[in-house]
Amino acid sequence: MSSILRMLPTRNAKIARTFGARAASYEAHADLQRAVAERLARCLPELSGSGPRVLEFGCGTGVFSRRLVAHYPDGSFVLSDLAPAMIEECRRTLRSSSKRISFEVTDAARPGVEGPFDLIAMSMTLHWLADPVAALDRLSRLLAPGGILVYATISGESF
Numbered sequence: 001m002s003s004i005l006r007m008l009p010t011r012n013a014k015i016a017r018t019f020g021a022r023a024a025s026y027e028a029h030a031d032l033q034r035a036v037a038e039r040l041a042r043c044l045p046e047l048s049g050s051g052p053r054v055l056e057f058g059c060g061t062g063v064f065s066r067r068l069v070a071h072y073p074d075g076s077f078v079l080s081d082l083a084p085a086m087i088e089e090c091r092r093t094l095r096s097s098s099k100r101i102s103f104e105v106t107d108a109a110r111p112g113v114e115g116p117f118d119l120i121a122m123s124m125t126l127h128w129l130a131d132p133v134a135a136l137d138r139l140s141r142l143l144a145p146g147g148i149l150v151y152a153t154i155s156g157e158s159f
Contacts, residue, residue, distance in 0.1 A: 033063045037123050040152040041067035045119070047148075050074050052118035055142065057081075057108035058125025062090035068121060069094065069101065078113055080104040109135045115142035119150065126153040 041064070052075045059065045059079040069077060077100060081087050087103045094101065106112040108122065109129050120139050129135045132153075139149055 033060070033124050036152045037064035037067055040064065040121075040123050040150065041071060043150060044068070044071050044121075045148050045150070047072065047075075047118050048146075049118075051076060053116070053144070054078070054119045054121065055080070055113060055115075055117040057106075057111070057120070057122045057139075058128070059090045059103075060086045062093040064121065064123035065090055065094060072119075076100040078102050078104055078117075080106045080108070080111075080113065082107055108139065111139065111142060113142070116144035116147060117142055118144050118147050120147070121149075122151040122153075124152060124154070126151050 044067075052072055054068055054072055054075045055078045056065055056068060057080050059081045060083075062079070065077075065079050069075070079087070079090055079101060080103070081090070082105065084105050087105055091103055104113055108125060109131065120142060126132050126135070136149065143149060
């Protein structure tokens with residue numbers, strides 16, 4: 001078991017293991033995630049200045065990450081997920097060795113990354129957090145002045 005998984009609360013470690021076990025086949029069954037990512041990508045803001053710093057939580061296999069990287073061609077990116085196997089699949093699907101993209105295994109509820117970021121994004125991740133409101137509060141502290149947090153999540157009326 002990965003050392004990061006040993007440090008996570010039991011619920012989060014189980015989520016990471018479950019997603020990690022399906023990393024290689026995830027995109028074959030990700031029609032909903034692709035539709036949500038496409039819709040969220042259309043809502044991405046234009047960021048002032050050159051080279052925005054972007055953080056994504058729950059990058060998974062890169063379904064939304066690919067859209068982020070395309071939308072901000074001069075950006076620098078930290079793409080993160082709880083599941084190391086998902087990070088490896090994201091790295092593979094991005095097919096990029098760009099120095100402007102780094103990958104981190106981290107928990108969105110207890111982010112282990114240093115801000116500030118011009119944009120923090122999550123697609124289909126927030127609903128997996130035990131306390132989404134507290135997580136959003138913590139994440140907002142990682143934003144640069146004028147920074148933006150965007151997310152798409154499942155709500156009570158989704159299904």
